[in-house]
Amino acid sequence: MKTALVFTVLIAYLIQAGWANEACSASSKPDFRAPGRRISEEKCREYNWERKCSSAQDVDVNEHPYLGAIAYRKEDGDVIFACAATLISPKFAVTTGHCSRNIRIGGSLTPEFVRFGNKNLKAEAVIDAKIVNKISYPQSENEREVILRKNDIGLLQFENALPLNKAVTPACLWSQEIGSDVTKVSAWGTTGGNKLPDVLRTMEVQIMDSESCKKAAIPYFNRKFPKLEDQHLCVNDSSDPKEYFSKGSSGAPIVISAPVAEGEDMSYIKAFATFGTRYRTGAITFYTKIPNYIDWIEQQVWGTTPL
Structure with a gap:
């Protein structure tokens, strides 16, 4: 009985593997084009399909593969x-x-x-x-x-x-408006001292609304930063300034997971950190919005x- 069960499982695995190989063949590759769909969205879906069809599925799962x-x-x-x-x-x-x-x-x-x-x-x-x-x-x-x-x-x-x-x-490119909400940012930036950590750090931050962002930015205007542009986004951490990223955080992205089909999500980059400064008890970092440059x-x- 045990031998028969093992044989049945093996046959099922081989059949499934055969189906997977057929589904991932070049001739069966889906057409990701659709009316009104941007090329970045098409390519993102294509990359996600390639990832799922990769033969290297035994690699360690990376929470931030992008x-x-x-x-x-x-x-x-x-x-x-x-x-x-x-x-x-x-x-x-x-x-x-x-x-x-x-x-x-x-x-x-x-x-x-x-x-x-x-x-x-x-x-x-x-x-x-x-x-x-x-x-x-x-x-x-x-x-x-x-x-x-x-x-x-x-x-x-x-x-x-x-x-x-x-x-x-790869992460997909976000093309819609960016609202004010709480999100997470990951980077190798230091939270104190000069040595950058070897392990990625993640923290929760608040995306500020446009009016709050404009007011918060005024004290920091100078020759290189004469005004707040539409492509700027303000992110604030008001909990503990000692825990906010500083050196090494440039380029750290705001990435969200959004559904593209039933039971399937993909990662989208909305913005990334460009420069920051201290503000009252917390810290403000200015981000570059991806939709403005898509x-x-x-x-x-x-x-x-x-x-």
């Missing part, structure tokens, strides 16, 4: 992880404009690769994506002085397309012929 840490190489050969980036296609990640260019930490450092696949940067199960192209949002000559505040967004292009699985999966992102990443 999140990566940007590595900068020092003159002595050591690597510094100083910013976050969000994977939006197998070959592109979005981050801040200032993180996509050289940064100054004891000298001018160039972004070299982005580490994905694990919340622990020192874990063995990671994927390092080599950066071959850095794309900044275009600005006029007069805007260059305030680029770090006005259009702080950039794209990182990788040498090779990343294999998609449960540990590495046309530019789609043009750069997928163009007229999707990658």
Whole structure:
């Protein structure tokens, strides 16, 4: 009886595996195009399908499979992880404009690769994506002085397309309005001192409404930040300023899970951290809204012929 049961289970598994292989073949790939659907949405559904069909399903599940840490190489050969980036296609990640260019930490450092696949940067199960192209949002000559505040967004292009699985999966691009609510943000940013942690940290924050954001931003206006732009979003943590991210949090995304079909959710990036400051008993961080740049992102990443 036991042998018969094992045999039955084995046959059922082989049949299911055969069905899965057939469902994931190139000839059975669904057409994700639909009237009114943006190309970023089409590609996101396609990447999700590829992830589910991946043969590497035995990898460890990563709670944030879209999140990566940007590595900068020092003159002595050591690597510094100083910013976050969000994977939006197998070959592109979005981050801040200032993180996509050289940064100054004891000298001018160039972004070299982005580490994905694990919340622990020192874990063995990671994927390092080599950066071959850095794309900044275009600005006029007069805007260059305030680029770090006005259009702080950039794209990182990788040498090779990343294999998609449960540990590495792109996030979709949010295209709707962003309301004021409580959400979570994850980053490798420090909460005190100068040493960045190796393990990802997550905390709860409050997205401020537009009027509160405008009032809160006034004390911080300066030459590089002359006014609050429509593409800015204010995020406030009023519980304990000591627990708020500081150094290393640039690029940390606000990501939500939204349903796309019955029983199926996908992750959407709404915004990412650009710069922050202390405000009263808490801290305010200004974020760049993804919906305000989605046309530019789609043009750069997928163009007229999707990658």
